Amino acid sequence: MDLKELYQEIILDHGKNPRNLGKFENFNKDAEGYNPLCGDKVHVYLKLNEDKEIEDISFEGHGCAISMASASIMTELMKDKKNPEVKEILNDFLDMIKQSPELKSQLIKEDEKTKLMSLSGVKRYPMRVKCATIAWHALASAMNYKKDENNSEKFI
Amino acid sequence: MSLKDIKKEFPIFSNKIQNNDLVYLDSANSSQKPQVVVDRIYDFYTKEFSNVGRSIHYLAVAATNLYENTRTLVQKYINAKDKNEIVFTKGATEAINLVANTFGQKYLKEGDEVLLTELEHHSNYVPWHYLRKSKGVNIKFAEMDENGDVTLETIEKNITDKTKIIAITHLSNVTGAILPVKEITKLAHSKNIPVLIDGCQGAPHLKLDMQDLDCDFYAISCHKMYGPTGLGILYAKKKWLEELPPYQGGGGMIREVKKEGITFGELPNKYEAGTMATAQVIAFGESIKFINKIGIENIEKHERELTVYGEEVLRKNNSVKLIGNPKDKGSVLSFTLDGVHPHDIATILDEDGVAIRAGHHCCQILHEKLGLSATARASLGVYNTKEDLDQLNESLKKCKKIFS
Numbered sequence: 001m002d003l004k005e006l007y008q009e010i011i012l013d014h015g016k017n018p019r020n021l022g023k024f025e026n027f028n029k030d031a032e033g034y035n036p037l038c039g040d041k042v043h044v045y046l047k048l049n050e051d052k053e054i055e056d057i058s059f060e061g062h063g064c065a066i067s068m069a070s071a072s073i074m075t076e077l078m079k080d081k082k083n084p085e086v087k088e089i090l091n092d093f094l095d096m097i098k099q100s101p102e103l104k105s106q107l108i109k110e111d112e113k114t115k116l117m118s119l120s121g122v123k124r125y126p127m128r129v130k131c132a133t134i135a136w137h138a139l140a141s142a143m144n145y146k147k148d149e150n151n152s153e154k155f156i
Numbered sequence: 157m158s159l160k161d162i163k164k165e166f167p168i169f170s171n172k173i174q175n176n177d178l179v180y181l182d183s184a185n186s187s188q189k190p191q192v193v194v195d196r197i198y199d200f201y202t203k204e205f206s207n208v209g210r211s212i213h214y215l216a217v218a219a220t221n222l223y224e225n226t227r228t229l230v231q232k233y234i235n236a237k238d239k240n241e242i243v244f245t246k247g248a249t250e251a252i253n254l255v256a257n258t259f260g261q262k263y264l265k266e267g268d269e270v271l272l273t274e275l276e277h278h279s280n281y282v283p284w285h286y287l288r289k290s291k292g293v294n295i296k297f298a299e300m301d302e303n304g305d306v307t308l309e310t311i312e313k314n315i316t317d318k319t320k321i322i323a324i325t326h327l328s329n330v331t332g333a334i335l336p337v338k339e340i341t342k343l344a345h346s347k348n349i350p351v352l353i354d355g356c357q358g359a360p361h362l363k364l365d366m367q368d369l370d371c372d373f374y375a376i377s378c379h380k381m382y383g384p385t386g387l388g389i390l391y392a393k394k395k396w397l398e399e400l401p402p403y404q405g406g407g408g409m410i411r412e413v414k415k416e417g418i419t420f421g422e423l424p425n426k427y428e429a430g431t432m433a434t435a436q437v438i439a440f441g442e443s444i445k446f447i448n449k450i451g452i453e454n455i456e457k458h459e460r461e462l463t464v465y466g467e468e469v470l471r472k473n474n475s476v477k478l479i480g481n482p483k484d485k486g487s488v489l490s491f492t493l494d495g496v497h498p499h500d501i502a503t504i505l506d507e508d509g510v511a512i513r514a515g516h517h518c519c520q521i522l523h524e525k526l527g528l529s530a531t532a533r534a535s536l537g538v539y540n541t542k543e544d545l546d547q548l549n550e551s552l553k554k555c556k557k558i559f560s
Contacts, residue, residue: 003507007500007558016495016559038499038515039529062529064497065559125503 006121006128007065010073010114015065020058020075027056033138035130040064042071044138052083059138064131066122071135073115077108078139087145090136091154096120097132098153157449159458163539165190165446176509179544184329184357184488184535185513186379190446193383196439208434209408209425223434226441227424233444234374235365236391240423243390243397244432248356248377249279251390252323254427255352255373256283258400259321266292269318271311271349273335274300274525275328278518280354280375284323294318300525304331304480308339315347322351326358326374330519330531331480332463332488334362341371350396356380360537361459361486363452366391382538383443384436390427397423404429455538459487462536466545473549475556479531487536490517493552496559498532504558508551 027045034041040063047056057078059071074093078086085107092105093116103113122128145155163169166188169178180188200222206215208223224239231239245251264270270284274297287293298306298314311322322344327334337358341351352373358364359376366374373396376389392400402409402420406429411419420426447455466489470476479490493501498514505512513533516523523529534548 003504003558006503012559039520039523040499041529064499066500128499128503131499 002121002124006125008118008121010118011065011069011121014069014072018059018068018072020072020079021060022058023060024056024058027058029142031138031141033061033134033136033141035063035067035134037127037130038064040067040131040134042067042135042138044071044075044135044142046139046142048143054078054081054086059135061135063134064128066119066128066131067134070119070132073119074135074139077112077116081107083143086139086143087155090140090145093136094133094153094155097122097129159450159454159538162450163541165192166539167191167194169539173509173511174506179508179510179547181510181512181534181536181540181544181548183360183380183537183540184517184533186385187360187382187537188539189384190382190443192442192446193439196442197384197435200435200438205435207431219434219438222438222441223432226437226444229441229444230376230389233364233448234359234376234391235367237367238394241366241391241394241397243392243424243427244437245388245390245427246386246433247379247388248354248375249283249388251373251375251388252280252352252354253283254390254403255375255392255400256287256323258403259350259396260284260287260291260293262400264291264293264320267294267318268320269294269296269316271296271298271314271319271322271324273298273306273311273324274521275304275306275325275331275333275335275519276323276521277325277329277354277356278520279356280323280325280352281521293320297521298324300331300333300522303333303482304328305333305482306335308336308343311340312343315344315349319347319349322349323354324351325354325356327361327486327488328480328482328519328522329357329488329535330490330517330522330533331482332485332490333480333482334358334484334486337371338369341369345370357486357488361456363456372396378436378440378443381440381443382446383440384433386433387436387440394423397427402426402429406430408432450538458538459536459540462540462542462545463487463489465542466534466536466548469545469549470552473552476552479526479528489534489536490531491533492528492531493555496555498530500559501532501552501555504555505548505551508547508554510548510551512548 029046042061148154206219208220350372356377360381374391378387379385409429475494502514
């Protein structure tokens with residue numbers, strides 16, 4: 001292994017210079033993700049219009065390179081996405097980060113897949129999976145998604 | 157026993173961890189175990205096992221004697237006046253819960269104050285927090301200064317006529333500050349306030365003398381003292397153990413049980429309900445003997461020298477910022493690294509076999525005060541060497557390179 005696999009250029013770049021960082025004024029949904037193990041926090045802000053489309057998205061927080069990069073990549077990807085798509089991408093990402101070797105959703109473009117797959121290195125580090133998913137769980141809360149009772153890893 | 161070859165006494169260091177030699181710098185979290193302790197557990201289960209304090213067959217009597225021998229060893233190790241002042245618990249956490257619960261139940265009422273410090277581990281805050289809810293007790297935190305210290309003066313400033321107990325750490329697991337616990341106890345006693353000391357980081361590294369220290373309660377974590385997990389010790393002055401109510405109810409702690417009522421057993425049984433961690437207690441006797449063989453003074457000297465060396469090495473590394481510069485410092489090196497989050501540091505160091513801790517170290521109040529969500533921490537034990545700290549520094553340089 002591979003620290004190189006874990007700390008790829010994309011991650012180091014997004015970790016150091018996170019995109020969409022900082023609260024924006026007219027958000028109408030928000031939620032905080034918290035990792036009690038390390039105390040890291042990621043707060044996600046959304047402007048959701050009547051069609052449940054994410055018009056704007058940003059995050060605030062502090063954390064390791066993995067959690068910051070994941071939040072940054074997520075916000076880039078989710079902008080302008082609509083509700084059922086958001087859920088599909090979110091579930092696909094969480095599935096990939098925990099078990100699946102690849103992203104399955106057709107809604108994610110190839111270049112976006114490359115970015116998301118750069119986070120797949122955490123699979124080898126079970127203690128770090130939470131770092132990669134913290135922002136995504138905050139997004140799920142902000143979108144009011146509920147957990148699937150039969151599959152706690154999935155949002156319905 | 158010479159410190160030079162001490163690593164050989166610990167079997168874990170003869171194994172490769174993910175193809176690396178282990179550089180273990182997480183002893184404040186839990187220490188590694190010497191072969192004698194591991195062997196003692198095996199021997200007890202294979203040749204001598206029985207429950208203690210109940211049956212009268214040969215094995216039961218022998219096991220009871222072994223169990224009580226450890227109590228005597230602990231008594232001598234901390235120079236307690238009476239062997240019945242040693243209560244075995246499932247950990248230091250339970251020891252503090254025992255005091256908070258029983259002392260709180262009997263002596264605390266609404267508006268009373270419990271004085272802690274900002275340095276405290278969650279296990280010396282959360283048990284007291286319950287008394288806020290159940291009794292309306294107020295909790296005060298004596299402030300940590302910019303060196304990561306809490307001074308006698310700060311404690312004094314925070315004492316009021318409502319202060320009913322002071323509960324403080326002996327040695328901070330983050331800043332390394334060694335508190336003037338003897339002076340604090342003297343001050344508290346002059347105002348009739350009992351003192352509990354969280355000795356999790358004190359007992360493995362400093363010479364203890366309960367009669368000289370004169371504190372009322374002292375909590376010890378055995379797995380941080382080269383002993384087994386699942387075991388802690390509460391030292392309490394006999395008068396408290398006699399005055400306070402029992403903590404948990406069950407077998408072993410009673411004298412007579414009738415439908416109309418129950419009377420409780422003598423000390424120390426009163427506080428040891430149910431089957432205790434027998435094998436761990438017996439094996440912990442070996443931990444004490446192991447420490448005694450080296451000499452706690454020699455361990456302290458060795459660790460203090462290494463701490464100074466570690467600070468020197470890390471100070472030369474411009475990217476490292478050490479946390480805490482207390483007057484008297486234990487063998488804890490907390491730090492941050494410019495531009496690299498502690499969790500990333502820990503993962504990268506781990507690739508080199510360097511085991512440190514990253515996070516808030518169960519001290520969120522302290523980290524809030526520092527304005528940091530997390531720090532990295534290298535903490536030392538008897539087995540550490542200068543080479544370990546050199547490796548730490550080399551691996552930190554690697555972190556910096558990855559993130560540059």
